[in-house]
Amino acid sequence: MKRFLNAPEAYVPEMLDGLVKAHPEALKFGEDVFSIVRADAPVEGKVALATGGGSGHLPVFLGYVGKGMLDGCAVGDVFNSPSAEQMADVTRRISGGKGVVYIYGNYGGDVMNFDMASEMVDMEDIPVKTVLVKDDVASAPKDEADRRRGVAGMVFAFKVAGAKADEGGSIDDVAAAAEKALAHTGTMGVALSACIIPQVGKPGFSIGEGEMEIGMGIHGEPGMKREALAKADEVAARLAETILADLAPGAGAEFAVMVNGLGATPPEDLYVLYRAVHDLLAQKGYGVHRAYVGEYATSMEMAGASLTLMMLDDELKRLLDAPAQTPFFQQS
Amino acid sequence: MKRFLNAPEAYVPEMLDGLVKAHPEALKFGEDVFSIVRADAPVEGKVALATGGGSGHLPVFLGYVGKGMLDGCAVGDVFNSPSAEQMADVTRRISGGKGVVYIYGNYGGDVMNFDMASEMVDMEDIPVKTVLVKDDVASAPKDEADRRRGVAGMVFAFKVAGAKADEGGSIDDVAAAAEKALAHTGTMGVALSACIIPQVGKPGFSIGEGEMEIGMGIHGEPGMKREALAKADEVAARLAETILADLAPGAGAEFAVMVNGLGATPPEDLYVLYRAVHDLLAQKGYGVHRAYVGEYATSMEMAGASLTLMMLDDELKRLLDAPAQTPFFQQS
């Protein structure tokens, strides 16, 4: 394992300790290191946003806690849901009197625990609304979209919903903004190598030299097809065409584009992919309103990338363009 | 090669095309794609800052072109200096009447070409001052510091000098600010795996499973020692102690700390390293003024990390804290 670790069991708490030590102006711990909220939480009079999920995907989830995006995050062990108790703790600490919106990926463990958490805080009169992220178009066909996984598209949901909350939106407005963003968002990934859960110590699968897996999830969930590694332009076209078929944009549609690296893929390669996506959209008469190229939702040392497209209208543009300041995402 | 590429020869121009397409509000091309300047260049009445060097290190060098940091960058092929002609082109396009400061890493090809470029523009009455970055404490002993390589510490030099230029400093002031930052900065890296130059197609060296190379450079230049991969805390201590011995800080010194990932190393692991550095500095009675954890100077898919420490005084703090907006570096 080509990694910097101490005891594998200590990996997540040490990482969290380091993160809060590096960003004390932005983040603070809740009940324990697994519950992290904005340094200025609770923000009174604002709908609060919480997320949560397993570790191993930085900046997802924790990295988006900050002004203009999320108020708090419950953090689990690598690829493991946090507990309901931790989620409830985050919820209590960020609640500013206008309710809390949960936005998180559609994974069984997370769903069960967030459901338990919302039952707990419901008894304490904190209203909660839940928005499940299911943007991975490769994870199930469109008519079974409820089975889809949540991947990098959640970052757009965090951004849009966070801006709506900053604008003074109600809990329903904020949840609706997140739902709207997600209804217009699709993501698809391609993996070139596996990653290692420190406590397991060896990869759960392998991808041969010269192979790629199209549609793989960010925990190594199997994709649509294992095939020969294609040229960057072809890979970009495969991802873009599949997402576009799913979103079915109208003529002249404008997009936010995210080319996300899974971990080991160099930023240079991501720009080679972005170029192909940009040119393909332009050829089809579509526009790019904003491009995000970099690591937004990772799988530790996995090599690979994902493409996310969000179709924009004026409201989504405004919410996407609003400022945000988090340890991993700054926009002004 | 687990990478997204088209023709290897097209790698750098395609990457640059993608980068400018993704960030049209920030960047524009000069004479060709290898010469890139701020979209609003030249900024009249400000000392301009230029850098340059081989590709394969994003965000270094190009990613720091923008408000508060650099005005332009000459870009070479992977691990190759750009040409003198490209550097001269960048220089002409960013010159705002107060002169141009070159800040770049101490590598033979770059030095020769920047020297040629400054001879060229000197004939056109553009005054140039050169600041060489030599922050890698592992690359030569302190009494041969002129032989040292320039690595991630250059980012602090860009930041400090860029802020000085924004404050209205003269060409001498800006160069002096960069020199001052660098005189107080040391970096040391550790690599866990190699990287591949696309046109070569295979790694130039290899690091065995369970091994690390302490002190390796960002092009795979050999380090001080090949040894068994140690625990994260030990690695962090090795890097920090070596740099501290070189910088010889006074009691209660305050630092800017950068834990930089070389490419394949997960952000989580970088925070595990940061935590160890933070605690070690605290134990010695030193303070952390600002922490930067992430990918700042990479080597494509190389696994590994570097630590940079900059000892701060009030002026350096002010210049470091000033706002900056570039495609890869935002601070407000």
Add this chain to the structure above:
Amino acid sequence: MSVTRDDIAAAMVRAAAALRAAKDDLTALDQAAGDGDLGITAGKLADALDAYAGSEADDLGKFLAQAGMALNKAASSTMGTLAATALMRAGQTVKGQSTMTAEQVAEAFRAAAQGVMDRGKAKLGDKTVLDALFPAADALAEAVGAGAPLGAAGQKMLDAARQGRDAVTPLQNKIGRAGWVGERTKGAVDPGCAMVIAAMEGVTGQ
């Protein structure tokens, strides 16, 4: 013959040992059909059970429910959460009691299975832990109803769980991470079934 707090605590310790012993097998099963963390989850559940078994509680209901909360905190992946839910639901059936009869053990088990179904919203035949739990709950209730002592009834329960597991092995997982693996799960043992059976083996000593 009635079951006391100490009996339950001893069963927890036996389950913990069995879970710990099954770690590597569970990791391998979950690597094939999921994300490979089930061995870690089993280890965490084992540690949490061992740590909890010595706790005091006013009555059996609280003893079980608090055990569930401890498990959820320690291991909150899908199986950890379902295990926690199971214990919390079981606890609800014996609130205020300091012992429970064999019939009440069977009832608590059924409530636990139902809790897992409510929480996870899976159906029988989706190839999850439910396909081991429900047949086991039925068999236990039937045997106890027919007057069998708990030891013999436990054997029936375990047999039924194993049969349930084997019955769904040829099928495709329909839910959870394994649901995304699709076709390739046909013929593979469901990792969650394997985990509850390991725990039952520990409890029954068989």
Add this chain to the structure above:
Amino acid sequence: MSVTRDDIAAAMVRAAAALRAAKDDLTALDQAAGDGDLGITAGKLADALDAYAGSEADDLGKFLAQAGMALNKAASSTMGTLAATALMRAGQTVKGQSTMTAEQVAEAFRAAAQGVMDRGKAKLGDKTVLDALFPAADALAEAVGAGAPLGAAGQKMLDAARQGRDAVTPLQNKIGRAGWVGERTKGAVDPGCAMVIAAMEGVTGQ
């Protein structure tokens, strides 16, 4: 016997072919003692020389100097930049001329070597291209001075370059990327020496 533009152009094409043939060897040498890009540089120089050889220029001085600028644009790593510098300096010695004598070839070569030294600021014995270039320049001047025809003088030049290369092979590189490799470079052929010798072999046809 005088050297014309066409002679120089033909020599460039021969050098290009030799550099291209040496690519893989140069990559391997530079992987051991540097960053492994010298084969790429050699390939780029070869392409640039081929592309330039057909160009027109007013005189030999411009023909050589402009070749240098073309090389710098095409390949600006250390060796590319030094090769470009060499041609520019050589060009300065024959400004305005349309042919050059054997003596002038030797002078131009020495100026080129001195240009490389000025640009790179290395010393003899640092184990760089200088350690092949200076002995070669001396041998060429001596042979031409003694009245040898260019072909025979070229053979002496090449022999001297090879001897220069071999003489520094046991030493440690002191400058450039290889300088950081330190001890491990002892006994390894300097990649830059290998490249200029390949080019000279192409030019002399030996």
